[in-house]
Amino acid sequence: MAHDPRREDYQRLALRFACSLDGADPAAAARAFAGFGRRFQQDRDALPQSDADRAFHLVAMAAEVVDYRLPFAVGAQADRLIARGKALLDEALSLDPLCWDALRMRSSSEAPSIEERYRLLADRAEEVRASCEAARDEALRALDGERAALGGELALRPWWRWLATLAEEALICGHNHAAARAAERLLACDPSDSCDVRFTLAYALAKLEDERGLEELAARYATLSPTRAGDAWLALARMALAHRRCDYAKASEQVGWLIDSYPGAAGVLLRQTELPDGEFSRLRVAPFSEDELVIAVSEGIVLLQEGTDRRGAGVLGEWLIRETARRDPAAWRTLRREAPDGRGRGDEAS
Amino acid sequence: MNAWDELVERCAERRREKIGPLSDEAFAELRLAVREQPTAFVDDPAEEALLIVARALDAYRAKTLGDDLLDDDAYERARRQRLGLLARACREAAEVDEGCLDARLLEALAADAEPDELLGRLIALEREAGRRGGAPRTGTDDAWGDVWYRPRLRLRAAVARTCLDTARYRMAASAAESVIATSPGDPLGARHTYALALARLEDEAGFDQLDARFSRHGNPWSHLARTLLLFKLDRMSAARRALRGYDELCQGGAYALLRPTYVETYLPDRPEAAPGSFEESTFAVREAEPIIADTPDFINWAQGHDWLVASAERFARERGLDW
Numbered sequence: 001m002a003h004d005p006r007r008e009d010y011q012r013l014a015l016r017f018a019c020s021l022d023g024a025d026p027a028a029a030a031r032a033f034a035g036f037g038r039r040f041q042q043d044r045d046a047l048p049q050s051d052a053d054r055a056f057h058l059v060a061m062a063a064e065v066v067d068y069r070l071p072f073a074v075g076a077q078a079d080r081l082i083a084r085g086k087a088l089l090d091e092a093l094s095l096d097p098l099c100w101d102a103l104r105m106r107s108s109s110e111a112p113s114i115e116e117r118y119r120l121l122a123d124r125a126e127e128v129r130a131s132c133e134a135a136r137d138e139a140l141r142a143l144d145g146e147r148a149a150l151g152g153e154l155a156l157r158p159w160w161r162w163l164a165t166l167a168e169e170a171l172i173c174g175h176n177h178a179a180a181r182a183a184e185r186l187l188a189c190d191p192s193d194s195c196d197v198r199f200t201l202a203y204a205l206a207k208l209e210d211e212r213g214l215e216e217l218a219a220r221y222a223t224l225s226p227t228r229a230g231d232a233w234l235a236l237a238r239m240a241l242a243h244r245r246c247d248y249a250k251a252s253e254q255v256g257w258l259i260d261s262y263p264g265a266a267g268v269l270l271r272q273t274e275l276p277d278g279e280f281s282r283l284r285v286a287p288f289s290e291d292e293l294v295i296a297v298s299e300g301i302v303l304l305q306e307g308t309d310r311r312g313a314g315v316l317g318e319w320l321i322r323e324t325a326r327r328d329p330a331a332w333r334t335l336r337r338e339a340p341d342g343r344g345r346g347d348e349a350s
Numbered sequence: 351m352n353a354w355d356e357l358v359e360r361c362a363e364r365r366r367e368k369i370g371p372l373s374d375e376a377f378a379e380l381r382l383a384v385r386e387q388p389t390a391f392v393d394d395p396a397e398e399a400l401l402i403v404a405r406a407l408d409a410y411r412a413k414t415l416g417d418d419l420l421d422d423d424a425y426e427r428a429r430r431q432r433l434g435l436l437a438r439a440c441r442e443a444a445e446v447d448e449g450c451l452d453a454r455l456l457e458a459l460a461a462d463a464e465p466d467e468l469l470g471r472l473i474a475l476e477r478e479a480g481r482r483g484g485a486p487r488t489g490t491d492d493a494w495g496d497v498w499y500r501p502r503l504r505l506r507a508a509v510a511r512t513c514l515d516t517a518r519y520r521m522a523a524s525a526a527e528s529v530i531a532t533s534p535g536d537p538l539g540a541r542h543t544y545a546l547a548l549a550r551l552e553d554e555a556g557f558d559q560l561d562a563r564f565s566r567h568g569n570p571w572s573h574l575a576r577t578l579l580l581f582k583l584d585r586m587s588a589a590r591r592a593l594r595g596y597d598e599l600c601q602g603g604a605y606a607l608l609r610p611t612y613v614e615t616y617l618p619d620r621p622e623a624a625p626g627s628f629e630e631s632t633f634a635v636r637e638a639e640p641i642i643a644d645t646p647d648f649i650n651w652a653q654g655h656d657w658l659v660a661s662a663e664r665f666a667r668e669r670g671l672d673w
Contacts, residue, residue: 115647122584170584174645177552178584208551209520244518246473307517307640308465315466315516 002196003161003281005060010040012053012154015147020048055096062088062105063280071275082109085279100128100158104165105279118169122178125166132159157194160186161281164195168277171204171302179204180213193224196282199233199299206237206303209244228287232258232296240303243316255323264290266331269324272317274301351452351504351619353404358384359497360400361391399443399450406439406456410617429614433460436617451479451501455508455618462615465515472509479505486532493532503529504619507538511616514543515640522547523556536564539620542571542637549579550641569625570600570634574607578641581648593652597661602628604662605671606635607652628669 017036021029039047044057066085073081086109092102104121111117132155139151163186170179183201187193198217205213214237221229235254242250259265268290275298285291297304305314313321325332362381366372372380384391392401413432420428437460443453458471479502486493486502493499506529513522526544530536541564548557557579561572573596580589597604606628613636623629635642642648652658666673 113647113650115651173647174582175584176582245521246469246518302644306644308515310464318464319466 002278002284003157003194004284005056005063005280008154008157009053009057009060011150012056013040013044013047013049015143015150015154016048016050016053018147019143051095052099055092055099055102058088058092058095059099059101059105059280062092062102063278066105067278067280067283098131100132100162101280104158104162108279114169115173118166118173118175121162121166121169125162128162129159132156156189160190160195164197164200164281167197167200167204168299171200171207176204176207180208187224191223198224199231199282199296202233202237203300203303206240209241211241214238214241230257230261231287232262232293233299235261236296236300236303239320240300240316243319251319252323255320255327258293259324259327261288262290262293265293266324266328267335268293268297270321270331270335272297272301272304272313272320274298351407353400353407353452354388356497356500357388357392357397357400357404360397361388363497364394364397365391395447396450399447399453402439402443402446403450403453403456406436406443407617409439410436414614430462433462436460449482451475451505452618455501455505459508459615459617465512469509469512469516469518472505472512476505476509492535494535494537503533503538507540507543507619508616510540510543510547511637514547514637517640517644519547519550523551530563539571542569542620542634545572545575546578546638546641549575549582550644552579552582554579554583568595568599570596570603570606570631571637573600573603574634574638577652578638578645578648581651582645589651590655593655593658597658599626600631600634601626602665602669603631603634604658605665606631608649608659608662609666609672610635610639628665 014036018033021032024032036047049057062085065081065088070078070081070085086106089102089106092099093106096102103124107117107120111120135155136152139155140148143151163182167179167182167186170176170182180201183197183204186195186197187201190197198221202214202217205217214234218230218234221234225231235258239251239254242248242254255269258269262268273294275294277299283291283295285295301317304317304320307315309315309318311318358381362377362384365380365384366377389401392398410432413428413435417425417428437457440453440457440460443450444457447453454475455472458468458475461468461471463471484499484502486499487496490496493503506525510522510525510529513519513525523544526540526547529538529540530544533540541560544560545557548560557575561576573592577589577592577596580586580592596607600606611632613632620633621629623633663673665671
């Protein structure tokens with residue numbers, strides 16, 4: 001489950017609203033709370049909130065713009081959305097300089113290189129942790145029961161997302177141990193892995209060719225993700241490791257599993273499209289949907305495109321294309337009709 | 351690979367086996383006689399095949415001499431043609447002696463296939479060679495001393511390099527390890543492949559052990575590998591010092607890194623070059639290329655050091671190279 005900024009925005013205000021009703025007559029409070037959803041939708045500004053809440057609302061709006069609308073926009077419209085997203089984040093930061101989500105999202109377009117973005121995320125990590133933990137302590141002091149649990153978690157989530165982005169950036173930059181470290185750090189404070197950082201961890205372990213580490217991670221799925229024993233990330237990481245030890249039968253098994261588990265898998269595995277990562281968090285998609293595989297493959301470019309191969313998709317990428325075409329010749333033919341010159345890889349990205 | 355030297359060595363040894371024990375002086379005389387006219391001593395299909403290989407390599411190398419004068423298309427045509435001729439000669443050699451591993455290795459390399467496909471052929475070749483048997487002769491500390499075993503070492507070193515090229519770093523490391531375990535003097539330089547693989551795997555302890563095993567004698571591969579390793583481990587000031595060492599200790603290292611040039615496929619092994627020479631630096635950068643590409647901002651970071659850029663520029667000026 002990826003984080004949902006709108007839901008989180010709702011939770012923040014609902015919690016504050018509930019607290020504001022304390023001491024009121026229970027019947028009146030219940031009536032007032034029944035109207036909360038409508039007021040949240042229609043008259044949000046009139047609800048009790050802090051500057052941090054307002055800033056987070058702007059972050060949620062920015063996430064909507066850059067993560068969910070920008071990918072479908074072209075030309076001038078895309079430029080407008082980018083400017084809008086940036087303005088929303090700037091405004092969020094002017095309301096709340098400690099709005100780590102806004103700072104983190106803004107760093108993606110402002111850092112001059114991915115390495116410098118990684119550097120910024122790594123260098124400020126301790127500050128972010130301290131700030132979020134202080135907010136959590138404050139919530140735990142002020143609230144009790146379920147409210148304390150929710151308030152505490154809401155306070156920590158920006159720190160979790162910071163670590164998740166740090167892990168992902170480290171992976172892209174080739175700091176694989178650093179990626180694994182950030183991921184493990186996040187799992188230690190978010191044991192149900194609400195950020196799905198285990199996906200990034202699986203790829204970092206595959207990059208390090210740490211077979212044992214990857215299988216240990218798979219064994220931890222029982223606690224990290226009780227409802228899902230496997231996913232595209234784990235399968236692609238296992239496929240990469242099998243291919244790297246020239247165990248083509250085992251690598252092929254994983255391709256078979258992907259094709260059986262995801263609708264439209266063959267087309268996705270043939271195209272290997274690279275998409276920009278979600279800025280707020282990994283994009284929300286349904287488990288075992290085609291979109292989920294698209295994201296897993298896009299993040300997996302770090303594995304697919306490694307090594308020398310003149311055909312362009314990388315050693316593992318080319319193998320995956322051949323293997324998928326062998327298993328599903330019809331999908332291969334369809335794709336060739338759509339993009340006779342090649343595979344259409346990167347079409348969406350360009 | 352110096353095929354003629356190995357041919358002479360093999361013919362002399364074979365002759366000695368036939369005529370019985372010889373004093374050292376007599377064997378030295380015999381060797382001189384063989385060197386004078388090797389073809390006269392070739393009387394076994396194995397050496398006959400090696401002779402074909404030696405001539406084919408000479409012809410191939412002679413044809414590379416005019417490359418500088420060709421434009422890209424003409425170069426590509428000339429290259430394909432000479433690789434084709436080399437492959438054909440090696441097939442002939444393999445027909446004379448199927449067990450001529452050098453001919454088989456060269457044929458596979460000259461096919462100029464994608465590295466992944468090449469690796470498949472080399473592994474098949476290793477299996478076949480393994481079935482034919484032939485452990486290094488006992489009594490030598492270093493299997494390189496057994497001239498009949500050298501083709502196996504060359505093949506193994508080529509496997510290690512091809513693994514590195516196809517992003518199989520553990521396999522590259524274990525193939526390189528087996529080369530230096532049987533041939534600790536490592537004239538083939540498998541340790542260089544090993545060092546790069548360990549850097550990519552971010553294995554600092556392994557890298558340090560390897561470095562110690564070769565008495566910390568630095569070379570362009572180890573300096574570049576150390577820089578990459580520390581950069582990947584996010585130890586930036588140590589990485590900067592390593593980059594400085596690479597620049598100071600490897601001739602033209604900065605230039606090789608910032609202006610990588612095309613390096614021809616090794617046929618069958620890394621060409622000999624003077625230790626610490628510019629040529630070695632270009633080899634090291636070429637071999638590290640997949641790892642550098644996997645570390646997207648490494649070159650940017652290196653380029654951010656003015657002294658490195660100045661050093662590269664100075665080298666280009668001195669050598670009359672493009673900058």
